[in-house]
Amino acid sequence: MAYAGAHGETERQIAQVLHFNSDQSKLHSLFGELQKKLTSAEQQKGIDLHMANILWTQKGHPFLPSFLEHATNYETSIKQVDFATQSEAARQQINGWAGQQTRGTITNILAEGELDSLTSLVLVNVLYLNSHWEVPFDAKETKTAAFHLADGRTKDVQMMHQKNKHRYHFFEDDTVQLVELSYTNYKLSMLILLPKDVNGLAKLEAAVNTKSLSKWEHDAEYLEVELFLPRFKFESGLELAPELKKLGIMDAFTGVANFSGIDGTKMLRISTALHKSFVKVDEQGTEASFITRLAYTAQSMVEHVGPAILRADHPFIFLVRDCGTGSILFMGRVMDPGN
Numbered sequence: 001m002a003y004a005g006a007h008g009e010t011e012r013q014i015a016q017v018l019h020f021n022s023d024q025s026k027l028h029s030l031f032g033e034l035q036k037k038l039t040s041a042e043q044q045k046g047i048d049l050h051m052a053n054i055l056w057t058q059k060g061h062p063f064l065p066s067f068l069e070h071a072t073n074y075e076t077s078i079k080q081v082d083f084a085t086q087s088e089a090a091r092q093q094i095n096g097w098a099g100q101q102t103r104g105t106i107t108n109i110l111a112e113g114e115l116d117s118l119t120s121l122v123l124v125n126v127l128y129l130n131s132h133w134e135v136p137f138d139a140k141e142t143k144t145a146a147f148h149l150a151d152g153r154t155k156d157v158q159m160m161h162q163k164n165k166h167r168y169h170f171f172e173d174d175t176v177q178l179v180e181l182s183y184t185n186y187k188l189s190m191l192i193l194l195p196k197d198v199n200g201l202a203k204l205e206a207a208v209n210t211k212s213l214s215k216w217e218h219d220a221e222y223l224e225v226e227l228f229l230p231r232f233k234f235e236s237g238l239e240l241a242p243e244l245k246k247l248g249i250m251d252a253f254t255g256v257a258n259f260s261g262i263d264g265t266k267m268l269r270i271s272t273a274l275h276k277s278f279v280k281v282d283e284q285g286t287e288a289s290f291i292t293r294l295a296y297t298a299q300s301m302v303e304h305v306g307p308a309i310l311r312a313d314h315p316f317i318f319l320v321r322d323c324g325t326g327s328i329l330f331m332g333r334v335m336d337p338g339n
Helices: 008-018 024-043 065-073 083-101 201-207 210-219 240-247
Strands: 047-058 076-081 121-132 143-148 154-162 167-172 176-182 188-195 221-230 232-239 272-281 285-295 308-311 316-322 328-334
Touching: 024 047, 024 065, 047 083, 065 076, 076 083, 083 121, 121 328, 143 221, 167 210, 167 308, 176 210, 176 221, 176 308, 188 201, 201 316, 232 240, 232 328, 240 272, 272 328, 285 328
Parallel strands: 047 076, 221 308
Antiparallel strands: 047 121, 121 285, 143 154, 154 221, 167 176, 167 221, 176 188, 188 316, 232 272, 272 285, 316 328
C-alpha cells in the first residue's frame, strides 16, 4: 500500500529492494488476486485464516481517487479518526481493532505517545491463522527432552513425538532435512527446515531462497517419518525502518520522501514501521498472527530404509504456506522453544 502512493526516487528504492516491476497498476491487481485466493482458505472447516488491511486517516485529510482505487485491490478499509486533537483515543481504537482481528494474540501495536497531532495516517496489515494438523500429535507422546541452544547450552523442552503409517513429504541431503506437515484439508502446510549440523542454522538461512526451496521440494519423497518436534510459542517485534534503510529504502523515512500518490503533496513520510508476530505450535496445530503497520556445491540425497527420522532438537526454520499458491504466510526461526 505504501508503494502504491510512492513516486520518483522513493518509488524506485522500494521497487528495487522488494523486486517489484515498474507497472504499478498490474502489480497491485495481481496482489489483489492473490489475496482473494488466500482468503478462500477462510471458508475451509478447521482453518481460521483471517486477513485484514485498514487505513486510519486524519478526519478531513484528502486522498487521491487513484490511491483509494489501489486500496480496493487489497480490500482495505478506511477509517477516519482525529489524530490532531485526540491522538490517544485514536491509538486505543487502533490497538483495540488489532486485538480483535488477531483474536487477542496481539493487542498493543502502538505504544503510548507514539501518535501525535502530526500523524496523518496509519496503515495496518493483519494476518491471523489458527489451524489443526491433518494428523495431530498425541499429547501422551510428548516428553521432556534436551534442546541444543546456539550458545552451546542445552535446555529441557516439551518434545512432541509422532510415529505412524502416515507419509510425509520429506527431503534430506548432507546439510538439511525438510518435512512438510499438512493442516486440515491440505490447504495449508508447515515446512520444517532442520540443519544437519547443530550449529548450522546461519549457513542454512543463507541457502534458503525460492530456488533452493523449489529444488528440495521437487526432490522430496513421501516417506514414513518419525517426528520429534518441540512445542513452541513466542511473540516478537521488529522495528523495520533500520532494516529497510540497510536494504536501500532511505528516502521514505526522511523529509525528501515522495508519497504524492497518496494525497497529491510531498508532505507525508513514514515515521515508524513496525512488525509484530505471535506463533504457537502444539499437538493440535498452529496459532499464529502478525501485524505490520506503517505510520506515515551439489548435495547428495540420503536414501532411507525404513522410516526417516527428523529430530528438531536444535535451532531450525519454519514456514507456513498456502498450498494452492505457494505463498509463504509466516516464516521464522526457532532458537529456544522453551523461552
